[in-house]
Amino acid sequence: xxxxxxxxxxxxxxxxxxxxxxxxxxxxxxxxxxxxxxxxxxxxxxxxxxxxxxxxxxxxxxxxxxxxxxxxxxxxxxxxxxxxxxxxxxxxxxxxxxxxxxxxxxxxxxxxxxxxxxxxxxxxxxxxxxxxxxxxxxxxxxxxxxxxxxxxxxxxxxxxxxxxxxxxxxxxxxxxxxxxxxxxxxxxxxxxxxxxxxxxxxxxxxxxxxxxxxxxxxxxxxxxxxxxxxxxxxxxxxxxxxxxxxxxxxxxxxxxxxxxxxxxxxxxxxxxxxxxxxxxxxxxxxxxxxxxxxxxxxxxxxxxxxxxxxxxxxxxxxxxxxxxxxxxxxxxxxxxxxxxxxxxxxxxxxxxxxxxxxxxxxxxxxxxxxxxxxxxxxxxxxxxxxxxxxxxxxxxxxxxxxxxxxxxxxxxxxxxxxxxxxxxxxxxxxxxxxxxxxxxxxxxxxxxxxxxxxxxxxxxx
Amino acid sequence: xxxxxxxxxxxxxxxxxxxxxxxxxxxxxxxxxxxxxxxxxxxxxxxxxxxxxxxxxxxxxxxxxxxxxxxxxxxxxxxxxxxxxxxxxxxxxxxxxxxxxxxxxxxxxxxxxxxxxxxxxxxxxxxxxxxxxxxxxxxxxxxxxxxxxxxxxxxxxxxxxxxxxxxxxxxxxxxxxxxxxxxxxxxxxxxxxxxxxxxxxxxxxxxxxxxxxxxxxxxxxxxxxxxxxxxxxxxxxxxxxxxxxxxxxxxxxxxxxxxxxxxxxxxxxxxxxxxxxxxxxxxxxxxxxxxxxxxxxxxxxxxxxxxxxxxxxxxxxxxxxxxxxxxxxxxxxxxxxxxxxxxxxxxxxxxxxxxxxxxxxxxxxxxxxxxxxxxxxxxxxxxxxxxxxxxxxxxxxxxxxxxxxxxxxxxxxxxxxxxxxxxxxxxxxxxxxx
Numbered sequence: 001x002x003x004x005x006x007x008x009x010x011x012x013x014x015x016x017x018x019x020x021x022x023x024x025x026x027x028x029x030x031x032x033x034x035x036x037x038x039x040x041x042x043x044x045x046x047x048x049x050x051x052x053x054x055x056x057x058x059x060x061x062x063x064x065x066x067x068x069x070x071x072x073x074x075x076x077x078x079x080x081x082x083x084x085x086x087x088x089x090x091x092x093x094x095x096x097x098x099x100x101x102x103x104x105x106x107x108x109x110x111x112x113x114x115x116x117x118x119x120x121x122x123x124x125x126x127x128x129x130x131x132x133x134x135x136x137x138x139x140x141x142x143x144x145x146x147x148x149x150x151x152x153x154x155x156x157x158x159x160x161x162x163x164x165x166x167x168x169x170x171x172x173x174x175x176x177x178x179x180x181x182x183x184x185x186x187x188x189x190x191x192x193x194x195x196x197x198x199x200x201x202x203x204x205x206x207x208x209x210x211x212x213x214x215x216x217x218x219x220x221x222x223x224x225x226x227x228x229x230x231x232x233x234x235x236x237x238x239x240x241x242x243x244x245x246x247x248x249x250x251x252x253x254x255x256x257x258x259x260x261x262x263x264x265x266x267x268x269x270x271x272x273x274x275x276x277x278x279x280x281x282x283x284x285x286x287x288x289x290x291x292x293x294x295x296x297x298x299x300x301x302x303x304x305x306x307x308x309x310x311x312x313x314x315x316x317x318x319x320x321x322x323x324x325x326x327x328x329x330x331x332x333x334x335x336x337x338x339x340x341x342x343x344x345x346x347x348x349x350x351x352x353x354x355x356x357x358x359x360x361x362x363x364x365x366x367x368x369x370x371x372x373x374x375x376x377x378x379x380x381x382x383x384x385x386x387x388x389x390x391x392x393x394x395x396x397x398x399x400x401x402x403x404x405x406x407x408x409x410x411x412x413x414x415x416x417x418x419x420x421x422x423x424x425x426x427x428x429x430x431x432x433x434x435x436x437x438x439x440x441x442x443x444x445x446x447x448x449x450x451x452x453x454x455x456x457x458x459x460x461x
Numbered sequence: 462x463x464x465x466x467x468x469x470x471x472x473x474x475x476x477x478x479x480x481x482x483x484x485x486x487x488x489x490x491x492x493x494x495x496x497x498x499x500x501x502x503x504x505x506x507x508x509x510x511x512x513x514x515x516x517x518x519x520x521x522x523x524x525x526x527x528x529x530x531x532x533x534x535x536x537x538x539x540x541x542x543x544x545x546x547x548x549x550x551x552x553x554x555x556x557x558x559x560x561x562x563x564x565x566x567x568x569x570x571x572x573x574x575x576x577x578x579x580x581x582x583x584x585x586x587x588x589x590x591x592x593x594x595x596x597x598x599x600x601x602x603x604x605x606x607x608x609x610x611x612x613x614x615x616x617x618x619x620x621x622x623x624x625x626x627x628x629x630x631x632x633x634x635x636x637x638x639x640x641x642x643x644x645x646x647x648x649x650x651x652x653x654x655x656x657x658x659x660x661x662x663x664x665x666x667x668x669x670x671x672x673x674x675x676x677x678x679x680x681x682x683x684x685x686x687x688x689x690x691x692x693x694x695x696x697x698x699x700x701x702x703x704x705x706x707x708x709x710x711x712x713x714x715x716x717x718x719x720x721x722x723x724x725x726x727x728x729x730x731x732x733x734x735x736x737x738x739x740x741x742x743x744x745x746x747x748x749x750x751x752x753x754x755x756x757x758x759x760x761x762x763x764x765x766x767x768x769x770x771x772x773x774x775x776x777x778x779x780x781x782x783x784x785x786x787x788x789x790x791x792x793x794x795x796x797x798x799x800x801x802x803x804x805x806x807x808x809x810x811x812x813x814x815x816x817x818x819x820x821x822x823x824x825x826x827x828x829x830x831x832x833x834x835x836x837x838x839x840x841x842x843x844x845x846x847x848x849x850x851x852x853x854x855x856x857x858x859x860x861x862x863x864x865x866x867x868x869x870x871x872x873x874x875x876x877x878x879x880x881x882x883x884x885x886x887x888x889x890x891x892x893x894x895x
Contacts, residue, residue, distance in 0.1 A: 399604070400597060400600045400601060400604065401596075401597075401600060402597050402600075402623075426595060426596075427595030427596060427597035427598060427622055427623055428595075428596055428597070429596045429597055429600060431596070432596050
């Protein structure tokens with residue numbers, strides 16, 4: 001039986017659109033079904049528009065905080081709705097870019113809701129379409145706080161947080177992961193009173209402990225209140241905002257704010273896209289796939305990639321999974337994703353860029369580690385930019401010199417981490433990193449110096 | 462710091478070796494220059510000398526086990542160090558191939574220095590130069606004492622990555638006995654034999670020397686376009702000179718061979734024809750980077766047949782020797798070759814090779830190049846043939862020699878020109894004095 005399409009991709013986010021374009025490049029007749037805008041959360045409601053906001057916040061912070069030293073005089077003013085409008089414009093432009101790519105690569109695109117009703121069969125509207133392979137890439141949605149369901153006004157998710165009609169005077173943020181902290185930084189920089197509540201004992205718990213501590217110190221200095229090892233209790237809504245009970249090591253307290261942003265994780269969009277009769281194995285709200293075998297589900301011809309298959313819920317991971325899945329299906333060679341080299345970025349100021357094992361994880365794995373650390377205060381470039389917060393921390397295996405992990409906190413951390421991703425990918429040791437000539441003066445020199453520190457050969461500290 | 466002695470390259474084509482016999486045991490005191498072991502390479506059994514002084518603290522490798530280059534074979538405790546403590550601190554004696562500890566490269570056994578410089582000039586070098594590998598893969602290989610070049614790579618363009626080294630190590634040491642079990646099925650069934658069999662097919666796996674020869678010959682025939690140029694040389698005058706000189710030398714018990722005269726004449730001809738005393742350095746795939754290296758020294762390799770193979774000891778600076786010393790030095794080399802006791806120095810650095818089958822009475826033959834050398838001379842027997850002299854047929858002692866040249870480096874005219882000089886020297890020996 002001939003299928004209508006070689007491939008139907010459900011979802012047009014970083015996983016879905018990449019899968020559709022790559023399959024089309026490989027000569028396959030491809031359809032991508034997306035119920036909302038192309039680009040997914042990343043482009044429309046995540047990575048990109050938030051970076052627009054954060055750049056804005058940093059600008060405000062630089063002028064307000066450092067303006068005098070840089071020779072600015074007088075007072076600066078900004079317009080909150082213009083800040084939001086600019087961010088929406090950036091998302092809108094990129095969204096059109098993907099439509100263009102679809103046209104260029106002749107990917108068929110339908111706006112609508114799709115459901116896999118049987119193996120090789122997808123229902124779109126009232127039509128049943130068939131395909132040799134189906135890739136589900138419908139992503140995730142915010143996990144609600146028990147006892148505090150989203151209402152879009154007082155109890156909000158990231159989506160509302162980046163498109164509020166007016167700047168709140170106070171904001172309570174539940175969850176101190178990258179999303180919670182990025183909004184915390186943004187609103188704090190604009191003058192909102194921000195409180196962040198985190199259940200674990202430190203903020204950005206996925207990062208190296210020293211990084212968490214440094215970021216906590218830095219954000220606290222900027223005026224954010226951070227409560228770790230703290231749980232939320234009763235949530236009360238009023239006309240003026242929310243009142244939340246918080247149990248911290250210091251005892252119970254009640255925190256009031258105009259709005260509460262809940263950023264405690266995500267759940268997979270699995271219900272709408274899969275007919276229950278299919279019997280697709282779902283684990284903790286995510287589709288279970290075989291990552292070693294082209295992201296196959298337990299149903300014949302059905303694949304899933306991206307956030308919907310579980311953590312770390314990162315756009316770049318989703319993209320690589322999509323490409324690996326499609327190339328395994330239609331390309332020359334089966335491909336897998338190397339999950340040991342996933343960079344992670346947090347775009348606060350100072351920001352975080354990291355890859356590989358933290359010092360603690362490395363030790364738990366039995367490595368004898370050698371640490372190389374270099375602070376930006378010793379960097380000429382950082383001094384010139386007046387961005388001297390943070391450091392580069394490299395974790396090496398003492399025996400072989402393998403780069404086990406890299407952790408950067410600082411103004412340019414998110415840009416700098418790529419060098420160390422490449423170093424890890426190419427299996428560089430501390431010697432190559434140290435002896436690769438880094439341009440002067442740059443923030444990146446700190447990486448070379450940190451490797452030198454690990455070897456005991458750094459000249460500048 | 463105790464001294465870690467590792468298996469070093471003692472023959473140019475060597476990739477691994479095995480200790481045939483340990484000549485020291487734990488607790489023995491060793492002086493610099495002492496022979497500590499005999500190692501079987503692809504070419505021969507060679508002595509391993511100590512470069513340092515100390516007490517043998519531990520021996521890492523059992524006799525007869527094939528080990529890759531760079532594997533630590535022995536640890537010496539220096540003066541003032543307790544050998545027992547050193548042995549304890551430097552690795553537990555697990556497998557026969559103990560993992561070498563990392564750190565500074567240990568002083569190598571035997572003649573690494575000499576070989577390192579000579580390696581580029583020596584026959585049958587591996588076809589491709591650079592081994593693509595990740596820094597981490599190299600460190601893992603080094604710490605396990607494995608030569609990374611022997612590991613197949615799975616990265617882009619065959620780059621060796623850490624996983625390759627680890628899977629190689631996990632697949633177990635490549636042990637020496639390559640004799641396939643199928644080679645001796647008869648032993649398994651001691652069935653009564655009614656007849657004495659006329660003979661059974663014998664399957665002989667390639668030993669190290671055979672492998673080295675095969676590799677060298679394949680490389681020459683696949684990489685170098687050859688040209689062959691033959692001349693006949695009248696040897697009557699040489700015969701007369703030889704007779705006279707041998708009378709003089711008889712009191713010393715020295716007897717010059719025709720081959721010694723050929724060696725002398727070849728060495729002197731090479732001095733006049735540097736284009737033939739050369740090596741081709743580079744890769745056919747990248748000729749823009751290739752070069753012809755004309756060598757300052759005239760180092761003549763002389764092929765010696767051995768039981769089951771051949772070896773090419775090198776007479777260094779052959780053009781500087783008189784006939785008497787050529788005889789004495791050649792004799793030394795032949796003896797060492799037959800005894801399998803050539804040193805790395807004596808087997809490397811050749812800039813030209815002579816292959817002489819004259820003693821087998823052959824009329825003419827072609828030799829195969831010993832890459833990267835650009836030429837080799839095949840010397841046949843000196844025999845009486847009818848020749849034409851001044852339009853008269855007469856009897857002359859004639860010898861045919863054939864020069865095989867690598868046409869990438871040497872053109873026909875250059876080859877012929879070299880042979881003309883050689884012919885003149887041998888036909889009129891006194892001209893060598895000019």
